[in-house]
Amino acid sequence: MRAKSIFRLRVEPIDLDATLGCGQAFRWRRDPDGSWTGVVGHSILRLSASRGGLTVDPIAASPCAKKDLSTYLRVSDDIASVQRSLGRDGVLSRGILQVSGLRLVKMDEWECLISYVLATYANIPRIKAMIDSVATAFGDEILDGVHAFPNINDLREASTEDLNRCGLGYRAVYLRSICEVLEPRGLDRMKRLSYADLRDELKELSGVGDKVADCVALFGFGRLEAFPIDVWMKRALSRLYGVTGSYAKLSEFARLRFGCFAGYAQEYMFYNERSLATAGRCIFSEE
DNA sequence: GCCCAGGAGTGTG
DNA sequence: CACACTCATGGG
Numbered sequence: 001m002r003a004k005s006i007f008r009l010r011v012e013p014i015d016l017d018a019t020l021g022c023g024q025a026f027r028w029r030r031d032p033d034g035s036w037t038g039v040v041g042h043s044i045l046r047l048s049a050s051r052g053g054l055t056v057d058p059i060a061a062s063p064c065a066k067k068d069l070s071t072y073l074r075v076s077d078d079i080a081s082v083q084r085s086l087g088r089d090g091v092l093s094r095g096i097l098q099v100s101g102l103r104l105v106k107m108d109e110w111e112c113l114i115s116y117v118l119a120t121y122a123n124i125p126r127i128k129a130m131i132d133s134v135a136t137a138f139g140d141e142i143l144d145g146v147h148a149f150p151n152i153n154d155l156r157e158a159s160t161e162d163l164n165r166c167g168l169g170y171r172a173v174y175l176r177s178i179c180e181v182l183e184p185r186g187l188d189r190m191k192r193l194s195y196a197d198l199r200d201e202l203k204e205l206s207g208v209g210d211k212v213a214d215c216v217a218l219f220g221f222g223r224l225e226a227f228p229i230d231v232w233m234k235r236a237l238s239r240l241y242g243v244t245g246s247y248a249k250l251s252e253f254a255r256l257r258f259g260c261f262a263g264y265a266q267e268y269m270f271y272n273e274r275s276l277a278t279a280g281r282c283i284f285s286e287e
Numbered sequence: 288g289c290c291c292a293g294g295a296g297t298g299t300g
Numbered sequence: 301c302a303c304a305c306t307c308a309t310g311g312g
Contacts, residue, residue, distance in 0.1 A: 023293065024293085116293075117295095119292095119293055119294090120292090120293080120294040120295065121291090121292055121293090121294050121295080121307085121308090121309095122291095122292055122293085122294095122309080122310080122311090123291070123292040123293085123310085123311060123312080124292085124293075124311095125310085125311055125312080126292075126309080126310055126311055127292090127293080129310080129311085130310095167308095167309070167310075168308085168309090169307080169308035169309045169310090170295090170307050170308050170309090171308085171309095172308095174295085206295085206296085207294090207295065207296090208295080209294060209295045209296080210294090210295090211293070211294060211295090212293090212294075212295080215293070228293070229293090230292090230293035230294080231291090231292075231293075231294090232293065233293080246301085246302075248301095270293075274293095
């Protein structure tokens with residue numbers, strides 16, 4: 001830990017409410033003043049919007065906090081280029097301009113894998129609770145009861161009783177199996193794989209099916225062509241494009257329609273679908 | 288109490 | 301390939 005000093009991060013455009021509150025990342029909370037506090041690596045960071053980027057208050061910062069956050073928020077993504085590409089789609093074209101500050105996040109691969117295995121068949125508040133519970137039980141304490149996400153060895157050593165206290169339900173078995181089967185450098189090795197091979201290898205892990213594999217490919221490995229399809233996305237695809245069917249069919253549709261930035265298209269649509277459900281707002285036109 | 292959840296695994300037709 | 305069923309549990 002270094003001395004705490006506020007720093008700035010140049011990133012534009014960015015909308016913290018959309019990016020951190022849309023349900024792609026689970027370790028953030030919105031403060032009453034509109035700033036967001038969360039855990040990235042071994043840092044606790046409080047982010048607030050300021051001209052040209054963010055002001056970051058490192059409540060507890062590891063030496064590489066700024067670099068970690070830059071990676072996490074995908075600062076080097078050319079959002080204008082993404083929007084130009086996706087904007088050719090008649091359905092997305094107007095809506096995406098209204099949430100141009102919605103950025104994909106790039107999580108640690110391991111944290112992403114476990115987070116999305118825990119996320120199966122649970123709502124977002126519960127997912128956050130499960131992840132907090134696992135971090136508190138098994139991760140390094142950073143400061144004042146806030147813990148880093150546990151690494152594979154932390155979870156391997158977890159006792160059954162401690163794990164059962166985390167309220168994971170049947171997901172605990174998946175978590176156990178993954179710790180047992182995955183080689184220590186297994187995820188590092190997967191970084192070199194093509195998207196198709198990455199998906200196939202991830203799906204060999206128990207608790208990882210089509211959807212979780214795509215989430216890990218997108219939010220963990222940064223494969224922007226991945227297009228995770230959950231119940232919200234099925235609804236969105238049905239309503240906006242009139243397409244229904246199996247995962248393979250919807251996936252093929254998305255790949256052809258959105259191409260190499262399908263992941264961003266997915267996040268815009270996911271954001272829209274949930275804000276539609278919670279606030280009754282639809283920012284996309286229907287064909 | 289009821290409904291549903293950023294599904295996966297397994298079995299069957 | 302598609303579908304049906306089960307799985308354990310808590311937030312809204």
